[in-house]
Amino acid sequence: MAQPAKPASTVKTTQAAKPASKTTGTEPVQFIFDKSNYRWLIISVAVVAFGFVLMAGTTDIYSTTKIVIAPIVVLAGFALGFFAILKKPATN
Template sequence: MAQNQTRPAAPIKTTSATRSQAKEGNSTPIQFIFDKSNYRWFIISIAIVAFGFILMSGTTDIYSTTKIVLAPIVVLAGFALGFFAILKKPSAN
């Protein structure tokens, strides 16, 4: 049996035609999810978590108050600040 070949009804658009249409009709600026302040808070939170781990490594005394109490609180505060940095809405300027 012979197979019938069909031709497309309309010409196929190439990528160069779609690029020119995208440049002409779309001139809105790109809006990012996070603002500059979000990144600043996130970097501060990473520094606080790192400082907490440095406190945790501390001295050779295993049962030091700094290692057992203070360092985990600092690390948890850093993580909380990181969650705040992620969930903070950018300012509507």
Template sequence: MAQQPIRPAAATKTQPTAAPVQFIFGKENYRILIISIAIVALGFFLMSGTTDIYSNTKIVLAPIVVLAGFGLGFYAIFKKPAANS
């Protein structure tokens, strides 16, 4: 005795509703993230160079600018996008 294959129930032919795509970040989040990347790049540019490696710009100002850029990047990631109603 051979077993009969089990056939699935007849599927209904309904059109799936297209839900609007929601991104994780909003437009403002991406804008802030790009600004933070530019600030970090500026900080590394201030840190570069071979002359006068013990200047206040390279030891004090550049690390503060880099850390501010990273902080702004974290803010851009954790900020909730505005709800569109």
């Protein structure tokens, strides 16, 4: 087996490294999502959970609620989640 090559010696520079400057800016932190985005995301999680509750249940496997309505509700919840992520925050 070939052994890995040893790294070359370190390069010395004449300039000292600049210390990281600490900014004490008064700018507010800019978040990616707005408050409305989080509301829509919470609503979408609730809709998906409600769809799974509709799917769970009793002994009747072939009920219309389980095989038609519940999957549509779950897909609607996922669509709301995509909307919540892609929605642009309102500019002030």
